[in-house]
Structures are given as structure tokens and as C-alpha cells.
Amino acid sequence: xxxxxxxxxxxxxxxxxxxxxxxxxxxxxxxxxxxxxxxxxxxxxxxxxxxxxxxxxxxxxxxxxxxxxxxxxxxxxxxxxxxxxxxxxxxxxxxxxxxxxxxxxxxxxxxxxxxxxxxxxxxxxxxxxxxxxxxxxxxxxxxxxxxxxxxxxxxxxxxxxxxxxxxxxxxxxxxxxxxxxxxxxxxxxxxxxxxxxxxxxxxxxxxxxxxxxxxxxxxxxxxxxxxxxxxxxxxxxxxxxxxxxxxxxxxxxxxxxxxxxxxxxxxxxxxxxxxxxxxxxxxxxxxxxxxxxxxxxxxxxxxxxxxxxxxxxxxxxxxxxxxxxxxxxxxxxxxxxxxxxxxxxxxxxxxxxxxxxxxxxxxxxxxxxxxxxxxxxxxx
Amino acid sequence: xxxxxxxxxxxxxxxxxxxxxxxxxxxxxxxxxxxxxxxxxxxxxxxxxxxxxxxxxxxxxxxxxxxxxxxxxxxxxxxxxxxxxxxxxxxxxxxxxxxxxxxxxxxxxxxxxxxxxxxxxxxxxxxxxxxxxxxxxxxxxxxxxxxxxxxxxxxxxxxxxxxxxxxxxxxxxxxxxxxxxxxxxxxxxxxxxxxxxxxxxxxxxxxxxxxxxxxxxxxxxxxxxxxxxxxxxxxxxxxxxxxxxxxxxxxxxxxxxxxxxxxxxxxxxxxxxxxxxxxxxxxxxxxxxxxxxxxxxxxxxxxxxxxxxxxxxxxxxxxxxxxxxxxxxxxxxxxxxxxxxxxxxxxxxxxxxxxxxxxx
Numbered sequence: 001x002x003x004x005x006x007x008x009x010x011x012x013x014x015x016x017x018x019x020x021x022x023x024x025x026x027x028x029x030x031x032x033x034x035x036x037x038x039x040x041x042x043x044x045x046x047x048x049x050x051x052x053x054x055x056x057x058x059x060x061x062x063x064x065x066x067x068x069x070x071x072x073x074x075x076x077x078x079x080x081x082x083x084x085x086x087x088x089x090x091x092x093x094x095x096x097x098x099x100x101x102x103x104x105x106x107x108x109x110x111x112x113x114x115x116x117x118x119x120x121x122x123x124x125x126x127x128x129x130x131x132x133x134x135x136x137x138x139x140x141x142x143x144x145x146x147x148x149x150x151x152x153x154x155x156x157x158x159x160x161x162x163x164x165x166x167x168x169x170x171x172x173x174x175x176x177x178x179x180x181x182x183x184x185x186x187x188x189x190x191x192x193x194x195x196x197x198x199x200x201x202x203x204x205x206x207x208x209x210x211x212x213x214x215x216x217x218x219x220x221x222x223x224x225x226x227x228x229x230x231x232x233x234x235x236x237x238x239x240x241x242x243x244x245x246x247x248x249x250x251x252x253x254x255x256x257x258x259x260x261x262x263x264x265x266x267x268x269x270x271x272x273x274x275x276x277x278x279x280x281x282x283x284x285x286x287x288x289x290x291x292x293x294x295x296x297x298x299x300x301x302x303x304x305x306x307x308x309x310x311x312x313x314x315x316x317x318x319x320x321x322x323x324x325x326x327x328x329x330x331x332x333x334x335x336x337x338x339x340x341x342x343x344x345x346x347x348x349x350x351x352x353x354x355x356x357x358x359x360x361x362x363x364x365x366x367x368x369x370x371x372x373x374x375x376x377x378x379x380x
Numbered sequence: 381x382x383x384x385x386x387x388x389x390x391x392x393x394x395x396x397x398x399x400x401x402x403x404x405x406x407x408x409x410x411x412x413x414x415x416x417x418x419x420x421x422x423x424x425x426x427x428x429x430x431x432x433x434x435x436x437x438x439x440x441x442x443x444x445x446x447x448x449x450x451x452x453x454x455x456x457x458x459x460x461x462x463x464x465x466x467x468x469x470x471x472x473x474x475x476x477x478x479x480x481x482x483x484x485x486x487x488x489x490x491x492x493x494x495x496x497x498x499x500x501x502x503x504x505x506x507x508x509x510x511x512x513x514x515x516x517x518x519x520x521x522x523x524x525x526x527x528x529x530x531x532x533x534x535x536x537x538x539x540x541x542x543x544x545x546x547x548x549x550x551x552x553x554x555x556x557x558x559x560x561x562x563x564x565x566x567x568x569x570x571x572x573x574x575x576x577x578x579x580x581x582x583x584x585x586x587x588x589x590x591x592x593x594x595x596x597x598x599x600x601x602x603x604x605x606x607x608x609x610x611x612x613x614x615x616x617x618x619x620x621x622x623x624x625x626x627x628x629x630x631x632x633x634x635x636x637x638x639x640x641x642x643x644x645x646x647x648x649x650x651x652x653x654x655x656x657x658x659x660x661x662x663x664x665x666x667x668x669x670x671x672x673x674x675x676x677x678x679x680x681x682x683x684x685x686x687x688x689x690x691x692x693x694x695x696x697x698x699x700x701x702x703x704x705x706x707x708x709x710x711x712x713x714x715x716x717x718x719x720x721x722x723x724x725x726x727x728x729x730x731x732x733x734x735x736x737x738x739x740x
Binding site: 110112113115116117118119120121122124125126128129130133143144146147155165166167206207208209210237238239240241 | 425426429432433436462524525527528529531532539541542543544562564632636637641642643644645646647677678680681682684685690
């Protein structure tokens with residue numbers, strides 16, 4: 001009985017508290033001094049103290065201009081679902097190969113693409129056929145290839161394999177992995193600084209550990225910049241259903257939902273679904289943050305580029321390019337173990353000039369992460 | 381016999397022609413494409429992969445066909461097999477038993493889980509009259525969520541790199557395959573699938589249950605008049621269909637992956653529908669459909685490799701199913717017309733006799 005009364009009391013308290021919140025919300029609204037689009041009640045964030053400005057030359061360019069000839073390399077590229085033209089992850093890999101073709105004279109790469117419902121052996125066949133046709137190196141784009149690379153690589157000991165986004169231990173396999181959470185941290189900071197309602201949103205493609213890294217970094221970054229910030233978080237499909245990376249209409253609906261709740265800066269990590277997020281942001285007068293590639297400059301996103309304030313760049317292109325270059329030089333040991341902020345393996349884009357006013361803040365946080373003063377967790 | 385084999389043959393020819401046109405329009409050489417796909421047929425790895433995938437498709441096709449026999453459209457094979465796969469993989473990973481027994485337990489658990497998941501639409505149909513198409517489609521979506529929930533590391537999953545899956549099943553639970561050297565290993569589950577196909581044939585043609593099932597499918601009113609409990613039959617058919625569906629992912633789990641995870645393939649349930657249609661619900665027909673479908677899938681990978689869009693095989697699969705349905709109807713009508721002509725001719729001689737007899 002006592003317990004019951006307690007429960008009632010606490011519920012009453014909760015209700016009255018909610019009422020107070022609602023009232024203050026109204027009061028804030030009637031203040032009307034925020035130009036928030038999208039109808040979310042709220043004000044810009046109370047920002048945390050800015051980090052000290054970065055000392056110049058955060059990451060010293062260790063550019064070696066040695067001319068490398070890759071004209072003998074028959075590069076084979078196995079894309080994940082979506083393939084070239086997804087305006088995101090796969091396209092970043094494509095950009096790296098394209099650059100290798102123009103810079104190092106690598107012949108046109110063989111490009112193949114996974115389908116959404118194929119089974120594991122299709123992935124193995126794809127890699128095996130490319131290796132058997134004499135392609136070397138063979139680059140597997142995406143962690144879905146982990147098991148197939150593990151199986152196929154030992155069958156072709158002379159062929160160099162690379163896998164993006166997963167750690168595979170084998171003598172002829174190079175793992176190209178990234179610190180997505182660090183780049184996403186900066187995206188979170190940018191979102192907090194640019195939100196007019198102190199309310200931001202994250203949209204993930206598929207609820208997998210990899211995409212959770214993006215969410216984790218984003219949330220930590222936003223909270224670091226503005227401890228009171230409200231963050232929405234949605235995934236398009238549960239783990240196991242990879243259609244979430246290729247479903248713009250679903251992304252559009254989720255994004256609209258977040259905007260209706262009052263968020264006004266949306267960060268997506270959903271591959272080709274991102275288009276739907278940008279369209280929702282455009283329709284709702286909000287802003288969005290792209291992912292993987294510099295999405296502002298993507299041709300297929302021309303119509304919505306004005307809402308893309310920045311993109312969390314995951315330099316898959318650099319990793320692919322560096323890998324091809326390293327293979328051409330016959331030494332893959334020079335590649336970093338993890339492409340993180342200190343390697344400029346992740347970062348943010350400034351195309352469009354929408355974050356030019358806060359680059360000092362972003363670079364400050366970046367420096368703190370590089371120096372190890374801020375540890376970004378990869379788990380939400 | 382002709383009425384049975386002609387339609388699929390016609391359909392395949394028609395689909396090939398249509399795809400050739402599509403290839404020509406897209407600027408590729410259809411002969412190149414066909415010869416590449418044809419050459420794949422006898423290449424070791426593709427042949428093995430084809431048989432392995434066909435095993436999976438065959439089970440899915442059987443599951444759908446059981447429902448089709450009495451006009452039940454079990455679209456839920458997709459959800460039933462995924463639910464069963466994750467449950468069986470979790471149980472299989474958690475227990476330790478001697479070989480054979482371990483695998484047997486996993487198979488039984490999978491069949492039970494599939495049947496249990498199919499019980500929901502079965503009850504809804506029998507008790508509330510909810511159409512199985514609606515309920516199973518919804519349950520498919522729910523199964524996706526259940527799988528994701530169960531393989532989450534906070535429940536039963538394990539995280540390795542960026543991938544999540546169930547606890548690996550120890551070797552005693554595996555079903556050994558037939559190794560073909562570099563070409564790969566044929567799943568040992570092929571044998572079980574074949575036995576199941578035989579069992580399905582016996583069930584339909586040699587048992588009272590099979591007769592009742594077909595009777596309900598062909599004419600529910602006649603079946604009810606004949607004393608068959610149609611509701612009970614609908615219930616049992618759905619549950620049996622679910623039990624078979626439960627086995628769909630097992631060839632891969634017990635023969636290759638030993639886990640069920642986020643990279644496990646989805647969509648087999650829908651392939652099963654096409655395969656069952658293609659095989660006209662006949663155990664041998666389904667086997668043919670499964671092999672054809674699997675071969676198209678596997679050779680598609682090689683098409684991508686020579687720069688021809690692999691989606692062409694999807695077009696081919698679609699047109700095959702469509703034209704099989706059309707072709708059966710065309711052949712059926714042609715046979716019926718021929719039959720009528722025959723009867724007409726026979727009757728044309730008869731009337732004289734009748735007239736002679738004077739009485740009608």
C-alpha cells in the first residue's frame with residue numbers, strides 16, 4: 001500500500017513537473033526572440049567553454065612527392081550494396097580509385113557490386129573471380145566482406161587484398177579502418193553550435209556496431225559543446241536488414257519526425273538513404289550534416305546542397321588511394337593502423353562556407369582529441 | 381507429360397529472348413552474357429555454390445508449396461525461417477552434445493521455432509478470419525526486429541569487429557559437407573532436403589492428410605461436404621509450412637557459417653515463393669526451379685565481372701516466373717481446346733447412331 005501511494009505521488013510529481021516544463025516552454029516561445037524554423041520551441045544552446053585554439057599545423061603533411069607508377073596494377077574493387085553512385089561510402093572508395101587512375105596511371109579498375117539479398121558465397125565468388133582473373137590488389141569495400149576476405153585471401157597468397165571497415169588478420173590482407181567516432185564528434189560539435197533550438201538529430205542507416213560509432217561520437221560531441229542539448233536518434237532498419245542504407249523515402253519520414261519534434265540540425269550515417277534526410281531538412285527549413293564524402297559537392301545532391309552545412313568526411317578515398325600507392329611501391333607497412341583525426345583519415349568539410357565561422361572551435365576540439373585530452377568512445 | 385514440361389520450357393525461352401532484347405538495348409552483347417553464364421555452369425565453385433543455394437531455395441520452396449496446396453499463401457516463410465534460424469543458432473551455440481545428436485537437436489529446435497512462429501497467423505486465420513497474407517507480411521517485419529534484438533550483444537549476441545552474430549555452434553553441431561577441393565564444399569544438408577522432398581511427395585500422394593489438403597485446395601465446399609474440417613486443415617497446413625520454413629537457414633548455419641548474424645542473407649522466403657510457383661508445387665518441379673534460380677543467382681556474379689549489369693538476371697528471374705504462369709494457362713487452354721475438338725469429333729459420329737435408335 002505504501003509503495004502504491006509512493007508511486008502515485010511520484011507520478012503526480014512527474015505530471016506537475018511536466019506541466020511546469022510545458023509552461024516554461026510556452027514562456028520561451030512567446031518570447032519569440034529565436035528565429036527557429038520548423039516550429040520547435042527552444043533556444044540556441046548554452047555553449048560550453050570553447051577549447052583552446054589549435055596550434056598551427058595540427059597534422060603535419062607528410063607529403064612525399066615521389067612519383068609512383070601503378071600502370072601495372074589491375075585493381076579489382078568489390079563494392080558493398082549501393083555501389084558507385086551512392087553519393088556516400090562506396091563513392092568515396094570510387095574517388096580513391098579514380099584518383100589513382102589519374103595520378104599514378106593505374107589502368108581502369110574492375111568494379112563489381114554486391115546486391116542486397118545475396119548470400120555469403122556470392123561475395124566469395126566475386127573476390128575469387130577477380131583474383132583469379134589476375135586482379136591485384138583486390139579491395140573489398142565494407143565490413144560485410146570480412147568473412148569472404150578471410151576465406152579467399154589464403155587461396156591467393158600472391159594477391160594483395162584490402163578490406164575497408166574491418167580488421168582481418170592475414171599476411172596478404174590490409175585492413176583499412178577508421179575512427180568514425182572522432183569525426184562524428186566534430187559533427188556533433190558543429191550541430192550544437194549551429195542549432196537554433198538546441199535540439200539535434202541523428203539518423204543511422206542500419207543499427208549495427210559500425211553505425212553506432214557514428215552515433216556515439218555525434219552524441220559526445222554535441223554534449224561536449226552544449227551539455228543541455230536534446231538529441232534525437234533513429235535507425236532506419238534493425239541489424240540484419242541492410243536495406244536501411246538504400247532507402248531514402250524511409251529516411252525522409254524519420255527525418256521529418258525528428259524535425260517535427262523540434263530538432264533543426266540532422267546528422268545522417270545512412271549511405272544512399274541520406275538523400276531523404278537532406279530533402280526533409282530542405283522542406284523543413286533545417287540543416288543537415290553529410291557523411292563519408294563531402295556531400296555538398298556531390299552532383300546527385302545538387303538540389304539539396306544548400307542544407308548541407310558540413311560533412312563528416314571519412315577518407316575512404318585517401319585510404320584506397322594510399323593503399324594502391326603502397327602496393328605499387330610494394331610496401332604496405334607504411335599505412336596507418338587506423339585512419340583517425342591525427343592522420344586526417346576522418347574530418348569535416350567546409351564546402352559551402354556554412355561552418356567557416358566555427359572552424360576555430362572545431363579545430364580546437366580536433367586538437368584536443370589528437371592530443372588525447374578528449375577520449376571519444378565508440379559505444380553509444 | 382507434355383502439358384507439364386512444355387510451359388516451363390516455353391517460359392525459359394521467352395525469358396531468354398526478353399533478356400536478350402534488354403541486353404541489346406543496354407548496349408551489351410547477349411551472346412557474350414549467355415556464354416559467360418553458361419560457362420559458369422560447369423566451373424567448380426559456381427557449380428558448388430549453385431547446389432548449396434539450391435538446397436536453401438528448395439527448402440523455402442517446399443515450405444511455400446505446402447501452403448499453396450490448399451490455396452494458403454504463406455508469405456511468412458521469410459519471417460518464419462529467420463526467427464527459427466536465430467533461435468536454433470542461439471540454442472545450438474548454448475548447448476554441448478555429442479555429434480549427430482547436437483545437430484539433430486538444432487534441426488528440431490528450428491522446425492519447432494518455425495512452426496511456433498507460423499502458429500500465430502494460423503490461429504489468427506482460424507479463430508478470427510484474418511487473411512494469412514496480411515498477418516504473415518506483418519510478422520515478417522516483426523521477425524526482423526526480433527532477430528536484431530536477439531543477436532544484440534546485450535542479449536545473446538557476440539560482437540566481433542563490426543559484426544554481430546550469435547554464439548558460434550561448436551563442431552559437434554555441424555553437418556559435414558562433401559568437399560570438392562578448391563571448388564568448395566557441398567552442404568551435407570542436401571541429403572536432408574532431398575529426403576524432405578520425398579517426404580512431401582509421400583505426404584501428398586500416399587496419406588489421408590495429403591488427400592484432405594489437396595481436396596481443400598481444389599474445392600473447399602466439396603471438401604467440407606465430404607466431412608473434412610477445413611479450419612483444422614488450414615491450421616495444420618500453415619504450421620507444417622512454418623516447420624519446413626524453419627529449416628531454410630540451416631544448410632548455411634550448420635554447413636558453413638555456424639552462426640546467425642547481421643551478415644546472414646535475408647530474402648530466401650520470397651525466393652521460395654518464386655521457386656514454388658516455378659515448380660508448380662511438385663517436389664521434382666521445385667527442385668528444378670531451385671537449381672535454375674540458384675544458377676541464375678550465382679552466374680550473375682560473373683556477369684558483373686565482365687561488365688554486364690548483373691541486374692539482367694533479376695529481369696530474367698522475373699520474366700521466367702511471369703511467363704511460367706502465363707505459359708501454363710496458354711497450354712492448359714490449348715489442351716482444353718484440343719480435348720473439346722476430340723470430343724466433338726467423337727460426338728459427330730455418335731449422333732447418327734442415336735438417330736437410328738430413334739430415342740434420345
